[in-house]
């Protein structure tokens with residue numbers, strides 16, 4: 001019997017965007033599920049109005065202007081201090097499997113003396129928070145988790161000589177107007193749409209320890225003051241295995257770590273996330289990507305730049321593009337799979353079905369409708385799937401299908417795309433595999449280039465190879481879902497060294513498939529209304 005905590009996965013996974021509110025008495029900012037009615041309202045019928053943007057606070061233009069003036073200021077000085085920065089314990093991100101909701105995590109060191117936190121990465125929200133002065137926090141003991149070999153830490157403001165409470169009068173204190181005394185510590189609450197999931201506490205400022213790994217700085221390290229939540233009370237999913245030791249928001253908001261690092265002049269206002277086939281990855285603050293990368297502009301939603309949205313012009317298989325397949329999509333590093341608006345979905349799957357040379361099959365329990373038989377002996381040719389953007393850039397999806405394994409090896413595959421049910425899609429992690437994704441907030445652009453997620457600070461080995469146009473995928477050797485290369489299944493995870501990004505144990509095919517299956521099932525069956533179920537096998 002194994003307990004699988006698949007229920008929480010996509011909850012934090014950035015299936016949410018940060019929406020400013022500030023109305024009621026107990027509120028600063030709220031994470032709204034991207035498929036919620038609220039978001040739907042924001043999204044509808046804005047086509048054609050993209051140019052009409054008010055430079056409101058937090059608006060797209062506002063950020064554009066802010067970034068430009070920051071840029072000017074930096075140019076007048078020396079330019080950013082570092083080319084690239086990453087957490088002092090390394091740039092690798094790690095998948096910790098089902099136990100941790102399949103999110104990407106990394107270790108960050110905070111404070112003086114420094115304390116390590118294993119934070120989840122979420123491009124769908126802004127705030128960094130860690131468990132702190134715990135009234136209600138997730139278990140922090142290693143014994144509670146199968147993939148940890150040391151206890152998780154709690155942040156203690158009085159234990160760090162560089163810790164400061166942010167006062168209510170601070171410009172980053174959104175709840176400041178509700179404080180009785182402007183000098184008192186600034187309270188915060190972030191509500192996630194997933195049932196009752198939230199974090200709250202007070203905002204603090206302390207030192208985040210970073211490394212640069214290049215010679216621009218004498219000792220290759222940086223101490224950056226960042227503002228984060230001292231999360232004394234978490235609820236919902238945060239108590240049940242997702243982000244037990246905190247979460248780092250990578251969104252466009254002023255309070256996010258990438259924003260703070262850029263504002264302080266440490267790095268350019270950009271960062272990259274790289275997703276490797278084995279589910280590990282890298283993060284680099286300041287990375288604007290290689291010269292040869294492809295790019296597309298971020299689009300405002302209702303004039304607001306609150307999350308990373310891009311406009312797909314058309315969906316193509318090989319060189320032939322399907323008519324009327326333009327849509328907007330959230331680029332969500334945290335979402336495991338990809339969702340297309342319903343009409344686009346229909347056109348794409350039908351075309352795929354026409355192009356693929358395989359027999360349709362149905363595999364019970366999988367969320368995808370377009371599945372086909374295959375075997376380890378006969379490898380099907382998967383039509384190359386490409387998203388085309390304006391200005392002639394294209395994104396070739398390296399691995400649009402999900403392989404299904406039986407005890408004897410590959411038995412089939414599915415096009416791993418689902419209908420979103422709303423007018424906006426989500427480009428999930430499965431589509432980003434094999435790419436270095438650049439979130440260039442300075443130029444309001446998304447960039448991408450093929451990558452093995454090597455250490456960019458090693459000998460300046462920048463991967464310059466542009467996406468290669470027409471290599472059809474062959475299966476299954478290079479697929480991310482092969483039993484050998486996939487993320488570790490909780491049942492066989494064992495203890496991984498806490499600092500090591502690569503889980504060493506390998507999932508047995510059947511177990512692995514089962515895990516992934518459950519995971520997806522939940523993603524689908526719950527239709528993004530999160531129930532805090534724990535599934536028992």
Ligand SMILES: *[C@@H]1O[C@H](CO)[C@@H](O)[C@H](O)[C@H]1NC(C)=O
Pocket residue numbers: 088109113114115209210
């Ligand atoms: C963190 O503290 C440990 C000692 O507790 C020290 O060895 C390490 O160098 C520190 N790391 C940073 C980035 O300051």
Ligand SMILES: *[C@@H]1O[C@H](CO)[C@@H](O)[C@H](O)[C@H]1NC(C)=O
Pocket residue numbers: 217218219220221222223
């Ligand atoms: C280098 O290290 C010294 C002390 O070890 C520190 O004061 C200084 O700020 C560091 N330089 C950078 C650029 O981080």
Ligand SMILES: *[C@@H]1O[C@H](CO)[C@@H](O)[C@H](O)[C@H]1NC(C)=O
Pocket residue numbers: 357378
């Ligand atoms: C389709 O697959 C069969 C074997 O499964 C193969 O004999 C045939 O040549 C393939 N057709 C195309 C057009 O690739």
Ligand SMILES: *[C@@H]1O[C@H](CO)[C@@H](O)[C@H](O)[C@H]1NC(C)=O
Pocket residue numbers: 391392
């Ligand atoms: C787009 O790219 C194709 C091939 O790379 C080229 O033939 C075409 O002229 C380009 N179109 C524009 C508008 O740049």
Ligand SMILES: *[C@@H]1O[C@H](CO)[C@@H](O)[C@H](O)[C@H]1NC(C)=O
Pocket residue numbers: 477482484
């Ligand atoms: C998986 O690993 C086994 C043994 O570790 C090896 O024999 C097999 O070739 C590998 N399969 C793939 C697809 O890499």
